[in-house]
Amino acid sequence: MKDTFFFIMLSMASAAWACTPDLPGGAANKAQTIDAKKYVLAYRTQPEKIVIGQHFVVDLALCARDGATAPDSVRVDAHMPEHRHGMNYKTTVTSSGKGRYRAEGLMFHMPGRWEYVFEVRAAGATERITASVVLQ
Ligand SMILES: [Cu+2]
Numbered sequence: 001m002k003d004t005f006f007f008i009m010l011s012m013a014s015a016a017w018a019c020t021p022d023l024p025g026g027a028a029n030k031a032q033t034i035d036a037k038k039y040v041l042a043y044r045t046q047p048e049k050i051v052i053g054q055h056f057v058v059d060l061a062l063c064a065r066d067g068a069t070a071p072d073s074v075r076v077d078a079h080m081p082e083h084r085h086g087m088n089y090k091t092t093v094t095s096s097g098k099g100r101y102r103a104e105g106l107m108f109h110m111p112g113r114w115e116y117v118f119e120v121r122a123a124g125a126t127e128r129i130t131a132s133v134v135l136q
Contacts, residue, residue, distance in 0.1 A: 021061035022098055031061075036129040038065055039120055043131070050108055052135060055089075058103040062120060075119040076103035080112055111135045 021042035023031050031042040043060035050056050062071055074093050079086040091103045108114050118129040 019063035019065055019067065021063045023059065023061035023100065032131060034129055034131055036120075036127060038069065038122070038127050039063065039071070039129065040065065041118055041120075041129050043116070043118075045106075050133070050135060052111060053107065053109055055105060055107050058091075058106060058116070059100070060103070060118065061098075061100045063099055064122075069122045070099065071120045071122045073121045074101050075121075076101075076106070077117045077119070078106060078108070078114050079117065080110070081115055082113060083110075108135055 018035075019040050021031075021033070021040055023042040023044070026044065029044050029046070029048040031044040034041045034043075039062045041060060041062050043058055046057040046059060058076055060074070060076070062074070064070060074095070076091045076093055077086065087107055088109055089105050089107050091105045093101050093103045095101050113132055113134045116131045116133070118131075120127045120129065
């Protein structure tokens with residue numbers, strides 16, 4: 001009985017530390033999840049398979065680990081760290097509420113390793129969340 005109570009307390013404590021981003025529609029196109037410092041971010045591209053030289057969209061959802069600090073704004077960019085260049089286009093990010101965002105206008109113009117940079121601004125602070133993808 002005492003053990004059960006302890007287990008319940010532990011579960012509640014860990015639930016406060018983690019959160020699950022609400023990004024619907026993942027049956028066919030599974031989202032990638034990144035556990036960052038203040039946020040957990042889930043994202044997927046449309047189309048799922050990125051084609052070199054063709055525009056694509058990134059859908060993402062964020063949740064705040066502390067359960068409170070919702071982002072003020074989100075910016076999405078990408079670059080090739082080894083080549084020291086970015087994309088040739090700027091992205092436009094729109095919010096659809098519930099911590100969901102859509103970034104449009106991305107294009108990877110060459111093969112190699114690209115890195116997404118998600119900038120999450122909240123209460124005057126910015127958290128940079130990165131994720132790598134290799135295009136062949
Ligand atoms: Cu390059």
